[in-house]
Amino acid sequence: MTRLVKGQxxxxxxxxxxxxxxxxxxxxxxQMGLKVTKQRVHILEAMSSGRAHITAQELFEKLNKNHPxxxxxxxxxxxxxxxxHSLVTEVRMGGFPARYELTPNQHHDHxxxxxxxxxxxxxxxxxxxxxxxxxxxxxxxxTGHVLxxxxxxxxxxxxxxxx
Amino acid sequence: MTRLVKGQxxxxxxxxxxxxxxxxxxxxxxQMGLKVTKQRVHILEAMSSGRAHITAQELFEKLNKNHPxxxxxxxxxxxxxxxxHSLVTEVRMGGFPARYELTPNQHHDHxxxxxxxxxxxxxxxxxxxxxxxxxxxxxxxxTGHVLxxxxxxxxxxxxxxxx
DNA sequence: TTCTAAATGATAATGATTTTCATTGACATT
DNA sequence: AATGTCAATGAAAATCATTATCATTTAGAA
Ligand SMILES: [Mn+2]
Ligand SMILES: [Mn+2]
Ligand SMILES: [Zn+2]
Ligand SMILES: [Zn+2]
Numbered sequence: 001m002t003r004l005v006k007g008q009x010x011x012x013x014x015x016x017x018x019x020x021x022x023x024x025x026x027x028x029x030x031q032m033g034l035k036v037t038k039q040r041v042h043i044l045e046a047m048s049s050g051r052a053h054i055t056a057q058e059l060f061e062k063l064n065k066n067h068p069x070x071x072x073x074x075x076x077x078x079x080x081x082x083x084x085h086s087l088v089t090e091v092r093m094g095g096f097p098a099r100y101e102l103t104p105n106q107h108h109d110h111x112x113x114x115x116x117x118x119x120x121x122x123x124x125x126x127x128x129x130x131x132x133x134x135x136x137x138x139x140x141x142x143t144g145h146v147l148x149x150x151x152x153x154x155x156x157x158x159x160x161x162x163x
Numbered sequence: 164m165t166r167l168v169k170g171q172x173x174x175x176x177x178x179x180x181x182x183x184x185x186x187x188x189x190x191x192x193x194q195m196g197l198k199v200t201k202q203r204v205h206i207l208e209a210m211s212s213g214r215a216h217i218t219a220q221e222l223f224e225k226l227n228k229n230h231p232x233x234x235x236x237x238x239x240x241x242x243x244x245x246x247x248h249s250l251v252t253e254v255r256m257g258g259f260p261a262r263y264e265l266t267p268n269q270h271h272d273h274x275x276x277x278x279x280x281x282x283x284x285x286x287x288x289x290x291x292x293x294x295x296x297x298x299x300x301x302x303x304x305x306t307g308h309v310l311x312x313x314x315x316x317x318x319x320x321x322x323x324x325x326x
Numbered sequence: 327t328t329c330t331a332a333a334t335g336a337t338a339a340t341g342a343t344t345t346t347c348a349t350t351g352a353c354a355t356t
Numbered sequence: 357a358a359t360g361t362c363a364a365t366g367a368a369a370a371t372c373a374t375t376a377t378c379a380t381t382t383a384g385a386a
Contacts, residue, residue: 074364076342095255140283140317145312148309200332236335239373240333258343260373
Protein backbone atom coordinates (compact mmCIF):
# COMPACT_ATOMS: atom_id res chain seq x y z
CA MET A 1 0.00 0.00 0.00
CA THR A 2 1.16 3.53 -0.69
CA ARG A 3 1.27 5.68 2.36
CA LEU A 4 1.84 9.42 2.18
CA VAL A 5 3.36 10.85 5.32
CA LYS A 6 4.59 14.33 6.15
CA GLY A 7 8.30 13.91 6.74
CA GLN A 8 9.92 15.98 9.46
CA UNK A 9 12.28 18.65 8.16
CA UNK A 10 15.51 17.96 9.97
CA UNK A 11 18.81 19.69 9.71
CA UNK A 12 22.01 18.07 8.67
CA UNK A 13 25.66 19.06 8.92
CA UNK A 14 27.28 17.68 5.81
CA UNK A 15 30.77 17.31 4.49
CA UNK A 16 31.27 19.13 1.20
CA UNK A 17 29.68 17.67 -1.91
CA UNK A 18 30.12 18.81 -5.48
CA UNK A 19 26.92 19.42 -7.46
CA UNK A 20 26.12 16.91 -10.20
CA UNK A 21 24.44 17.69 -13.51
CA UNK A 22 22.01 15.59 -15.50
CA UNK A 23 24.67 14.41 -17.92
CA UNK A 24 26.68 13.04 -15.02
CA UNK A 25 23.61 11.27 -13.74
CA UNK A 26 23.16 9.57 -17.09
CA UNK A 27 26.81 8.65 -17.09
CA UNK A 28 26.43 7.09 -13.65
CA UNK A 29 23.49 5.02 -14.80
CA UNK A 30 25.36 3.78 -17.87
CA GLN A 31 28.38 2.96 -15.74
CA MET A 32 26.18 0.59 -13.79
CA GLY A 33 25.27 -1.13 -17.04
CA LEU A 34 21.67 0.03 -16.81
CA LYS A 35 19.43 1.77 -19.25
CA VAL A 36 18.89 5.50 -18.89
CA THR A 37 15.24 5.99 -18.06
CA LYS A 38 13.51 9.17 -17.04
CA GLN A 39 12.52 7.70 -13.69
CA ARG A 40 16.14 6.89 -12.88
CA VAL A 41 17.24 10.38 -13.79
CA HIS A 42 14.43 11.84 -11.72
CA ILE A 43 15.42 9.72 -8.76
CA LEU A 44 19.01 10.94 -8.98
CA GLU A 45 17.86 14.52 -9.33
CA ALA A 46 15.65 14.19 -6.29
CA MET A 47 18.47 12.68 -4.28
CA SER A 48 20.92 15.42 -5.17
CA SER A 49 18.75 18.21 -3.80
CA GLY A 50 17.29 18.62 -0.36
CA ARG A 51 17.89 16.31 2.54
CA ALA A 52 21.01 14.26 1.91
CA HIS A 53 19.91 11.30 4.04
CA ILE A 54 16.51 10.20 2.86
CA THR A 55 14.40 7.10 3.30
CA ALA A 56 12.96 5.22 0.34
CA GLN A 57 9.52 6.29 1.43
CA GLU A 58 10.45 9.96 1.74
CA LEU A 59 12.15 9.84 -1.63
CA PHE A 60 9.07 8.29 -3.18
CA GLU A 61 6.85 10.99 -1.71
CA LYS A 62 9.14 13.74 -2.86
CA LEU A 63 9.16 12.36 -6.40
CA ASN A 64 5.47 11.72 -6.29
CA LYS A 65 4.71 15.45 -6.28
CA ASN A 66 6.24 16.20 -9.66
CA HIS A 67 6.35 12.71 -11.13
CA PRO A 68 3.32 10.77 -9.92
CA UNK A 69 3.99 8.17 -12.58
CA UNK A 70 7.02 6.78 -10.72
CA UNK A 71 6.16 3.71 -8.65
CA UNK A 72 7.82 3.06 -5.34
CA UNK A 73 9.01 -0.35 -6.48
CA UNK A 74 11.18 1.52 -8.95
CA UNK A 75 12.53 3.73 -6.20
CA UNK A 76 13.42 0.73 -4.05
CA UNK A 77 14.86 -1.16 -7.00
CA UNK A 78 17.06 1.66 -8.16
CA UNK A 79 18.25 2.49 -4.65
CA UNK A 80 19.31 -1.13 -4.34
CA UNK A 81 21.10 -1.01 -7.69
CA UNK A 82 22.98 2.10 -6.72
CA UNK A 83 23.84 0.77 -3.29
CA UNK A 84 25.32 -2.36 -4.85
CA HIS A 85 27.41 -0.16 -7.12
CA SER A 86 28.42 2.06 -4.19
CA LEU A 87 26.97 5.12 -5.86
CA VAL A 88 24.58 5.32 -2.94
CA THR A 89 25.33 4.59 0.68
CA GLU A 90 22.77 2.98 2.92
CA VAL A 91 22.72 4.31 6.46
CA ARG A 92 20.91 2.28 9.07
CA MET A 93 20.07 3.86 12.40
CA GLY A 94 18.84 1.30 14.88
CA GLY A 95 15.69 -0.41 13.72
CA PHE A 96 14.54 2.56 11.69
CA PRO A 97 13.99 2.50 7.95
CA ALA A 98 17.24 2.76 6.01
CA ARG A 99 18.35 6.16 4.82
CA TYR A 100 20.19 6.65 1.56
CA GLU A 101 22.65 9.26 0.40
CA LEU A 102 24.59 9.80 -2.79
CA THR A 103 28.03 8.50 -1.90
CA PRO A 104 30.38 11.48 -1.55
CA ASN A 105 34.07 11.28 -2.38
CA GLN A 106 35.05 11.66 1.22
CA HIS A 107 34.24 8.75 3.51
CA HIS A 108 32.44 9.72 6.69
CA ASP A 109 30.45 8.43 9.60
CA HIS A 110 27.41 9.86 11.37
CA UNK A 111 26.53 11.51 14.63
CA UNK A 112 22.79 11.46 15.25
CA UNK A 113 20.58 13.39 17.65
CA UNK A 114 18.10 10.90 19.04
CA UNK A 115 15.85 13.79 20.03
CA UNK A 116 15.39 15.79 16.85
CA UNK A 117 16.97 13.57 14.22
CA UNK A 118 19.77 15.96 13.35
CA UNK A 119 22.56 14.21 11.45
CA UNK A 120 26.16 15.38 11.55
CA UNK A 121 28.69 13.86 9.19
CA UNK A 122 32.21 13.51 10.49
CA UNK A 123 35.45 11.92 9.49
CA UNK A 124 38.07 10.72 11.91
CA UNK A 125 41.23 9.24 10.51
CA UNK A 126 42.45 8.02 13.90
CA UNK A 127 39.32 5.93 14.41
CA UNK A 128 39.68 4.49 10.92
CA UNK A 129 43.26 3.47 11.67
CA UNK A 130 42.33 1.90 14.98
CA UNK A 131 39.64 -0.11 13.23
CA UNK A 132 42.24 -1.46 10.85
CA UNK A 133 44.43 -2.34 13.80
CA UNK A 134 41.60 -4.25 15.47
CA UNK A 135 40.89 -6.20 12.31
CA UNK A 136 44.55 -7.00 11.89
CA UNK A 137 44.82 -8.18 15.46
CA UNK A 138 42.14 -10.80 14.77
CA UNK A 139 43.45 -11.65 11.32
CA UNK A 140 40.47 -10.22 9.52
CA UNK A 141 40.60 -8.53 6.16
CA UNK A 142 38.53 -5.42 6.84
CA THR A 143 36.04 -4.63 4.09
CA GLY A 144 33.71 -2.21 5.75
CA HIS A 145 32.39 -0.80 8.96
CA VAL A 146 29.44 0.93 10.54
CA LEU A 147 30.09 3.67 13.03
CA UNK A 148 27.09 5.58 14.26
CA UNK A 149 27.20 7.85 17.28
CA UNK A 150 24.01 8.67 19.15
CA UNK A 151 23.31 11.48 21.53
CA UNK A 152 21.63 14.84 22.04
CA UNK A 153 22.60 17.87 20.04
CA UNK A 154 23.21 21.17 21.80
CA UNK A 155 19.85 22.63 20.80
CA UNK A 156 17.99 19.66 22.23
CA UNK A 157 20.12 19.78 25.36
CA UNK A 158 19.47 23.44 26.08
CA UNK A 159 15.76 23.04 25.37
CA UNK A 160 15.47 20.98 28.56
CA UNK A 161 14.71 17.29 28.56
CA UNK A 162 11.79 14.86 28.03
CA UNK A 163 9.08 13.87 25.53
CA MET B 164 3.33 -17.83 11.20
CA THR B 165 5.91 -19.97 12.93
CA ARG B 166 8.78 -20.97 10.74
CA LEU B 167 11.36 -23.52 11.81
CA VAL B 168 14.72 -23.07 10.15
CA LYS B 169 18.02 -24.83 10.72
CA GLY B 170 20.31 -22.10 12.03
CA GLN B 171 23.93 -22.17 10.97
CA UNK B 172 26.29 -23.10 13.81
CA UNK B 173 28.83 -20.32 13.72
CA UNK B 174 31.77 -19.72 15.92
CA UNK B 175 32.24 -16.74 18.11
CA UNK B 176 35.18 -15.22 19.95
CA UNK B 177 33.78 -13.80 23.13
CA UNK B 178 35.01 -11.65 25.94
CA UNK B 179 34.82 -13.39 29.29
CA UNK B 180 31.42 -13.92 30.83
CA UNK B 181 30.64 -15.27 34.26
CA UNK B 182 28.09 -18.09 34.41
CA UNK B 183 24.68 -17.22 35.86
CA UNK B 184 22.51 -19.54 37.93
CA UNK B 185 18.75 -19.81 38.02
CA UNK B 186 18.47 -17.80 41.22
CA UNK B 187 20.29 -14.93 39.55
CA UNK B 188 17.94 -15.16 36.60
CA UNK B 189 14.98 -14.83 38.91
CA UNK B 190 16.64 -11.91 40.62
CA UNK B 191 17.16 -10.25 37.25
CA UNK B 192 13.51 -10.65 36.38
CA UNK B 193 12.39 -9.20 39.71
CA GLN B 194 14.78 -6.31 39.30
CA MET B 195 12.93 -5.43 36.14
CA GLY B 196 9.71 -5.31 38.12
CA LEU B 197 8.31 -8.34 36.30
CA LYS B 198 6.80 -11.54 37.51
CA VAL B 199 8.95 -14.65 37.57
CA THR B 200 7.41 -17.06 35.10
CA LYS B 201 8.82 -20.35 33.91
CA GLN B 202 8.97 -19.11 30.35
CA ARG B 203 11.08 -16.12 31.34
CA VAL B 204 13.47 -18.32 33.27
CA HIS B 205 13.67 -20.72 30.35
CA ILE B 206 14.44 -17.89 27.98
CA LEU B 207 17.27 -16.70 30.20
CA GLU B 208 18.60 -20.24 30.52
CA ALA B 209 18.55 -20.66 26.77
CA MET B 210 20.35 -17.38 26.25
CA SER B 211 23.08 -18.19 28.72
CA SER B 212 24.14 -21.37 26.93
CA GLY B 213 25.20 -21.86 23.36
CA ARG B 214 25.57 -19.11 20.81
CA ALA B 215 25.91 -15.77 22.59
CA HIS B 216 24.47 -13.71 19.72
CA ILE B 217 21.12 -15.15 18.78
CA THR B 218 18.13 -13.95 16.81
CA ALA B 219 14.63 -14.01 18.26
CA GLN B 220 13.72 -16.68 15.76
CA GLU B 221 16.70 -18.86 16.61
CA LEU B 222 16.02 -18.46 20.30
CA PHE B 223 12.41 -19.45 19.81
CA GLU B 224 13.43 -22.56 17.88
CA LYS B 225 15.96 -23.54 20.49
CA LEU B 226 13.39 -23.19 23.27
CA ASN B 227 10.78 -24.92 21.19
CA LYS B 228 12.62 -28.24 21.43
CA ASN B 229 12.35 -28.60 25.19
CA HIS B 230 9.56 -26.16 25.90
CA PRO B 231 7.10 -26.23 23.01
CA UNK B 232 4.58 -24.39 25.16
CA UNK B 233 6.48 -21.10 24.89
CA UNK B 234 5.09 -18.84 22.16
CA UNK B 235 7.36 -16.65 20.13
CA UNK B 236 5.41 -13.55 21.09
CA UNK B 237 6.68 -14.17 24.60
CA UNK B 238 10.23 -14.47 23.33
CA UNK B 239 10.00 -11.18 21.46
CA UNK B 240 8.26 -9.47 24.35
CA UNK B 241 10.78 -10.56 26.93
CA UNK B 242 13.73 -9.74 24.69
CA UNK B 243 12.31 -6.27 24.37
CA UNK B 244 11.84 -5.98 28.14
CA UNK B 245 15.39 -7.03 28.77
CA UNK B 246 16.77 -4.76 26.08
CA UNK B 247 14.99 -1.79 27.62
CA HIS B 248 16.51 -2.69 30.97
CA SER B 249 19.94 -3.17 29.38
CA LEU B 250 20.11 -6.76 30.57
CA VAL B 251 20.20 -7.75 26.93
CA THR B 252 21.99 -5.96 24.12
CA GLU B 253 20.54 -5.80 20.66
CA VAL B 254 23.09 -6.13 17.88
CA ARG B 255 22.05 -5.14 14.37
CA MET B 256 24.20 -6.20 11.46
CA GLY B 257 23.15 -4.52 8.25
CA GLY B 258 19.56 -5.30 7.36
CA PHE B 259 19.62 -8.70 9.01
CA PRO B 260 17.36 -9.69 11.88
CA ALA B 261 18.56 -8.32 15.20
CA ARG B 262 20.73 -10.53 17.38
CA TYR B 263 20.54 -10.48 21.14
CA GLU B 264 23.08 -11.24 23.83
CA LEU B 265 23.04 -11.15 27.59
CA THR B 266 24.78 -7.89 28.36
CA PRO B 267 28.22 -8.65 29.79
CA ASN B 268 29.94 -6.41 32.33
CA GLN B 269 32.53 -5.33 29.83
CA HIS B 270 31.38 -3.13 26.98
CA HIS B 271 32.46 -4.34 23.57
CA ASP B 272 31.93 -4.00 19.86
CA HIS B 273 31.83 -6.59 17.09
CA UNK B 274 33.95 -7.76 14.22
CA UNK B 275 31.97 -9.88 11.78
CA UNK B 276 33.00 -12.23 9.02
CA UNK B 277 30.68 -11.55 6.11
CA UNK B 278 31.58 -14.96 4.68
CA UNK B 279 30.90 -17.38 7.50
CA UNK B 280 29.18 -15.24 10.09
CA UNK B 281 31.91 -15.55 12.70
CA UNK B 282 31.59 -12.88 15.38
CA UNK B 283 34.55 -11.56 17.34
CA UNK B 284 33.98 -9.33 20.32
CA UNK B 285 36.55 -6.64 20.96
CA UNK B 286 37.04 -3.65 23.15
CA UNK B 287 39.13 -0.63 22.22
CA UNK B 288 39.44 2.16 24.73
CA UNK B 289 41.12 4.50 22.27
CA UNK B 290 38.23 4.29 19.86
CA UNK B 291 35.79 4.94 22.68
CA UNK B 292 37.72 8.05 23.68
CA UNK B 293 37.89 9.33 20.13
CA UNK B 294 34.14 8.90 19.84
CA UNK B 295 33.68 11.06 22.90
CA UNK B 296 35.98 13.64 21.36
CA UNK B 297 33.96 13.70 18.15
CA UNK B 298 30.72 14.17 20.06
CA UNK B 299 32.26 16.94 22.12
CA UNK B 300 33.51 18.69 19.02
CA UNK B 301 29.95 18.93 17.72
CA UNK B 302 28.47 19.74 21.13
CA UNK B 303 26.60 16.48 21.38
CA UNK B 304 26.00 14.61 24.61
CA UNK B 305 26.98 11.08 23.61
CA THR B 306 24.54 8.45 24.79
CA GLY B 307 25.45 5.46 22.70
CA HIS B 308 27.14 4.19 19.60
CA VAL B 309 27.20 1.37 17.12
CA LEU B 310 30.53 0.13 15.90
CA UNK B 311 30.50 -2.94 13.70
CA UNK B 312 33.47 -4.02 11.64
CA UNK B 313 32.97 -6.24 8.61
CA UNK B 314 35.49 -8.37 6.79
CA UNK B 315 36.76 -11.86 6.14
CA UNK B 316 38.19 -14.00 8.89
CA UNK B 317 41.48 -15.81 8.32
CA UNK B 318 39.81 -19.18 7.73
CA UNK B 319 37.59 -17.74 5.03
CA UNK B 320 40.54 -15.92 3.51
CA UNK B 321 42.74 -18.99 3.25
CA UNK B 322 39.86 -21.08 1.87
CA UNK B 323 40.03 -19.05 -1.33
CA UNK B 324 37.34 -16.65 -2.41
CA UNK B 325 33.76 -16.55 -3.71
CA UNK B 326 30.30 -18.06 -3.17
C1' DT C 327 -7.36 -19.84 49.19
C1' DT C 328 -8.89 -15.80 46.76
C1' DC C 329 -8.36 -12.09 43.85
C1' DT C 330 -6.57 -9.34 40.26
C1' DA C 331 -3.42 -7.39 37.35
C1' DA C 332 0.18 -9.14 34.65
C1' DA C 333 1.59 -12.66 31.51
C1' DT C 334 0.82 -15.83 27.94
C1' DG C 335 0.05 -17.82 23.29
C1' DA C 336 -2.55 -17.99 19.15
C1' DT C 337 -3.39 -15.14 15.74
C1' DA C 338 -3.92 -10.99 13.20
C1' DA C 339 -1.81 -6.72 12.05
C1' DT C 340 1.84 -3.77 10.79
C1' DG C 341 5.74 -1.64 8.31
C1' DA C 342 9.52 -2.07 5.44
C1' DT C 343 11.12 -4.16 1.58
C1' DT C 344 10.99 -7.55 -2.26
C1' DT C 345 8.84 -10.20 -5.81
C1' DT C 346 5.66 -11.12 -9.53
C1' DC C 347 3.88 -10.34 -13.83
C1' DA C 348 1.68 -8.09 -17.54
C1' DT C 349 2.82 -3.99 -20.06
C1' DT C 350 5.92 -0.39 -21.66
C1' DG C 351 10.04 1.58 -23.38
C1' DA C 352 15.30 2.07 -24.30
C1' DC C 353 18.27 1.46 -27.63
C1' DA C 354 20.90 -1.49 -30.83
C1' DT C 355 20.12 -2.84 -35.41
C1' DT C 356 18.24 -2.64 -39.60
C1' DA D 357 12.72 6.36 -39.02
C1' DA D 358 10.77 1.55 -38.18
C1' DT D 359 11.67 -2.89 -35.85
C1' DG D 360 12.83 -6.25 -32.35
C1' DT D 361 14.22 -7.59 -27.99
C1' DC D 362 15.16 -7.62 -23.54
C1' DA D 363 15.43 -4.59 -19.61
C1' DA D 364 12.53 -1.57 -16.94
C1' DT D 365 8.29 -0.22 -14.98
C1' DG D 366 4.17 0.02 -11.88
C1' DA D 367 0.40 -2.11 -9.53
C1' DA D 368 -0.31 -5.41 -6.64
C1' DA D 369 0.68 -9.31 -3.94
C1' DA D 370 4.13 -11.59 -1.16
C1' DT D 371 7.56 -11.86 2.31
C1' DC D 372 10.00 -11.10 6.64
C1' DA D 373 10.70 -9.33 10.99
C1' DT D 374 8.37 -7.46 14.57
C1' DT D 375 4.35 -5.77 17.27
C1' DA D 376 -0.46 -5.61 18.73
C1' DT D 377 -4.86 -7.79 20.06
C1' DC D 378 -7.50 -10.46 22.95
C1' DA D 379 -9.34 -14.35 25.29
C1' DT D 380 -7.36 -17.33 28.75
C1' DT D 381 -4.12 -18.51 32.36
C1' DT D 382 -1.23 -17.62 36.31
C1' DA D 383 2.04 -15.26 39.73
C1' DG D 384 1.98 -13.66 43.87
C1' DA D 385 -0.09 -10.18 47.11
C1' DA D 386 -3.63 -10.16 50.46
MN1 LIG E 1 26.21 10.85 5.32
MN1 LIG F 1 28.65 -9.30 21.76
ZN1 LIG G 1 18.67 17.47 18.47
ZN1 LIG H 1 34.74 -16.40 8.12
